[in-house]
Amino acid sequence: MKNTWPLPQVDETRCTLCGLCVEACPCHAIELREQKLVFTCPESCPHTPTCAGTLDCNHLCEEVCPTGAISCAFEIVFEADRERGQVL
């Protein structure tokens, strides 16, 4: 199955630009630019398949966000089924 996972999604109506996610991201993939949260180097975000996959960020940006503005969507699979699943 082709990987097409999106970057973490940001709900700008909830984001207070507190910068916690910027501080927490171990890959330095997030920046605040012109009053906006930006994933500056998507290739550095381990949530995406382009990452080398050596770093386990535990989706810290989502975890630390106090307003729930960041979401890292995922499909749910059994270990053995992971290459078979199809999502919407």
Added chain:
Amino acid sequence: MTVTVQALSRLSFFSGLDNDVLSEIVPHIIEHTFSPGQVVLLQGEPCQAVYFVAQGVVRTHKLSPEGREHILAYLGPGEPFNLVPALDGRPNLAAVDAVTEVTLYTIPCERFRRILRHHHGVAMAVMERLAAEVRRLSDMVEDLALHTVRTRLARFLLAQADGAQPPKRWTQEEIAAQIGTVRDVVGRTLRAFAEDGLIRREHGRLVVTDRAGLEREAMMQG
């Protein structure tokens, strides 16, 4: 666009009905399409019609006055919704919105009641659907009232991995709305499951690594 008897018979709700009956129903069906995220129905509004999903996926959900959401179900092709208000004449029970591009067939309430009075097969299909719905909602009440979030989340993860509902990518907030809790609690519980070696988060996936362990969690009483 006109709905045909063939198109209607492909939907599981109608598949057991004779073509003669379907031919009488077809002229009263109106087809609607919705884009992802578009609102189909608002909770509390007067009931206008019964809906059948022809293509795509919708979700039904309840909203608290504070805006907290509890998802009742994701419904795919062949499944009806808004049956209860169409039968009792009271306002819509729940809000419904489109998850994907959706095609819906609708029948106005008064017309639907008339069809029920004249066609035993349709009435039976409605009763079977409502019986299944009572059973499912009863299980949901049991889950919410008697089980911990840890158990409910374990059950949810197993059901999703098993393909019990239309597959989709979930956010923690959506899962919270589905199992009756809040996002932070889902996040904490997922972390605890990961620390216990039951699951693993990776690129856009949550992998159940210890199915037997998660099933033990799912059987625990609250």
